[in-house]
Amino acid sequence: xxxxxxxxxxxxxxxxxxxxxxxxxxxxxxxxxxxxxxxxxxxxxxxxxxxxxxxxxxxxxxxxxxxxxxxxxxxxxxxxxxxxxxxxxxxxxxxxxxxxxxxxxxxxxxxxxxxxxxxxxxxxxxxxxxxxxxxxxxxxxxxx
Numbered sequence: 001x002x003x004x005x006x007x008x009x010x011x012x013x014x015x016x017x018x019x020x021x022x023x024x025x026x027x028x029x030x031x032x033x034x035x036x037x038x039x040x041x042x043x044x045x046x047x048x049x050x051x052x053x054x055x056x057x058x059x060x061x062x063x064x065x066x067x068x069x070x071x072x073x074x075x076x077x078x079x080x081x082x083x084x085x086x087x088x089x090x091x092x093x094x095x096x097x098x099x100x101x102x103x104x105x106x107x108x109x110x111x112x113x114x115x116x117x118x119x120x121x122x123x124x125x126x127x128x129x130x131x132x133x134x135x136x137x138x139x140x141x142x143x144x
Contacts, residue, residue, distance in 0.1 A: 003056075003057060003060045003061060004061070006053050006054075006056065006057040007057060007131055007134075007135050008135075009053055010049075010050045010053035010054045010057065011127070011128055011131040013046045013047070013049045013050040013053065014046070014047075014050045014124055014127050014128055014131075015124075015128055016042075016046040017043045017044075017046035017047045017050060017124060018043075018121070018124040018125065018128070020039045020040070020042045020043035020046065021039075021040070021043045021117070021120055021121060021124065022121075023035075023039040024036050024039035024040040024043060025117065027039055037101075044094070044098070047094070051091075061143065062143060063143075064134065064141035064142065064143055065141055065142040065143075066133065066134050066138065066141060066142075067134075067138050067139055067140065067141055067142050068133065068137075068138030072133065072137075072138055075133075076130070076133050076134070076138075079126050079129060079130055079133075080130065082122075082126065083122075083123060083126040083127065083130060086119050086122060086123050087123045087127070089119060090116075090119055090120055090123045093112070093115065093116040093119055093120070094116060094120065096112055096116070097109060097112045097113050097116040100112065
């Protein structure tokens with residue numbers, strides 16, 4: 001595997017995290033706390049693997065520019081305009097959600113998770129769409 005292959009890998013990690021976030025939500029809504037915990041830990045591990053690969057890739061490749069034009073470019077920019085700030089907010093939100101759970105302060109965990117969950121889901125879904133747009137549908141991206 002080369003550095004150029006990492007977007008495929010980190011997008012797979014992101015998709016696996018998304019899957020486990022959804023499974024974790026279904027489990028806790030069904031009152032299944034232990035499977036919820038397991039699924040959310042797996043989601044955290046996949047998200048951590050995603051972040052490591054993503055940072056490694058961009059450290060070695062640098063910035064890439066979207067190759068699409070017209071309406072596709074406008075959609076891509078609109079997605080990025082929401083994805084990037086929410087992705088930056090996502091990590092501290094996840095940490096602030098996990099800490100009360102580890103401390104068994106489930107009332108606080110639940111209050112914070114109501115905000116963290118939709119952001120994490122949105123960032124995961126838009127991250128996959130951004131990858132598809134940049135590397136598959138309109139790619140390859142232009143290296144800057």
